[in-house]
Amino acid sequence: ETFEIVVHHAKNCTNRMFKNVYRNMPTETANLVGELFADASLYVLGSEINIDDIVNEFFDSLFPVVYSHLIYPGFPQLSEESRECLRIARNDMKAFGNFPKIIMTSMSKSLLAVRVFLQALNLGIEVINTTDHSKFGKDCGRALLKMWYCSHCQGLLKVKPCLGYCLNVMHGCMANMVEIHHHWREYIRSLEELANGMYGAYDMENVLLRLHLLIKNAVSVAQKNRARLFSVICGYSLKRYNRSAYYPEDLYIDQKGVKVSYTEHEETFSSRRKEFIINLRMYSNFYIGLPDQICRSDLTHHNNSECWNGQEIVPR
Numbered sequence: 001e002t003f004e005i006v007v008h009h010a011k012n013c014t015n016r017m018f019k020n021v022y023r024n025m026p027t028e029t030a031n032l033v034g035e036l037f038a039d040a041s042l043y044v045l046g047s048e049i050n051i052d053d054i055v056n057e058f059f060d061s062l063f064p065v066v067y068s069h070l071i072y073p074g075f076p077q078l079s080e081e082s083r084e085c086l087r088i089a090r091n092d093m094k095a096f097g098n099f100p101k102i103i104m105t106s107m108s109k110s111l112l113a114v115r116v117f118l119q120a121l122n123l124g125i126e127v128i129n130t131t132d133h134s135k136f137g138k139d140c141g142r143a144l145l146k147m148w149y150c151s152h153c154q155g156l157l158k159v160k161p162c163l164g165y166c167l168n169v170m171h172g173c174m175a176n177m178v179e180i181h182h183h184w185r186e187y188i189r190s191l192e193e194l195a196n197g198m199y200g201a202y203d204m205e206n207v208l209l210r211l212h213l214l215i216k217n218a219v220s221v222a223q224k225n226r227a228r229l230f231s232v233i234c235g236y237s238l239k240r241y242n243r244s245a246y247y248p249e250d251l252y253i254d255q256k257g258v259k260v261s262y263t264e265h266e267e268t269f270s271s272r273r274k275e276f277i278i279n280l281r282m283y284s285n286f287y288i289g290l291p292d293q294i295c296r297s298d299l300t301h302h303n304n305s306e307c308w309n310g311q312e313i314v315p316r
Helices: 001-019 026-044 053-072 080-091 099-132 137-156 162-172 177-196 204-208 213-223 226-230 271-279 288-297
Strands: 305-306 313-315
Touching: 001 026, 001 204, 001 213, 026 099, 026 204, 053 080, 053 099, 053 213, 053 226, 053 288, 099 177, 099 204, 099 213, 137 162, 137 271, 137 305, 162 288, 162 305, 177 271, 204 271, 213 226
Parallel strands: none
Antiparallel strands: 305 313
16 A cells, blocks of 8 residues: 555656646656556566566657657657657667666666565465464364363363463474474564665665656756757658767756655655564564463463363462
8 A cells, every 4th residue: 555655656746747847748748657657566566567668668658749849849740650750769869868777777676676575575474374274283182172171071160271281282282383483583584684675776665756857857858959859850751870879968967856745644665664574573483472372361370379280270
């Protein structure tokens, strides 16, 4: 849910950027922006989509819009053939400078980190579900039967097992939990390391919520290179440009962007992740501590003066 909120905010920021800066383009860019973030979400959720393809598709589709509105505003309405021509020419001409590659790199790193993190969470859920259906052996079944019900045969219906007796029985029944315990602690440690590494270039929230700045700067590069791009009129003439040409996009970077803010009731993905890890760490001894949790419940008498030790009533 928090991930979806971040994507929603990032998409809105990008749409607002086009609306505020390029007022005549939003109707054509809204669908492109929506597809970009929808594909990013699908990738995080496990879809076999390539981030480079997602970004390339976005800028390929964006270039005809930028060309007709910013490069050559008086250009006749683009035909499908002309649009396809511009889409193909975009990469050859480096119309947006190096920003598509910068975005590919930042999105690949950050979204892969989230994808792996979510996959790890799903793995943990599978482990928990598997152990939830663990079956006890016959020896354990007999020991449990003796502990809970043999006292009834002597007419002792209200007496419950002694704490020490219960712990011995449950430790025997759950001996396999010791092995699970080691794997569980290692899982939590690995998950914590993964979460701690999700900052900077690997922080999906940081990357997506600033994506509109990079896209804005990419469009600025196309505007600054208007004279060079102007001569490319697909459908009339097409010149091929050297891919290694130098375009100093650093000169055009504008760090001012759409302000990103959360409402008070919304939590950041980073804060939710940290909260989750802190809470999960509290359960690092969950499996090895199960016997103690079970026996210290209402199943045993650890507050009364007498209890059942498997043979007779004894002082607690």
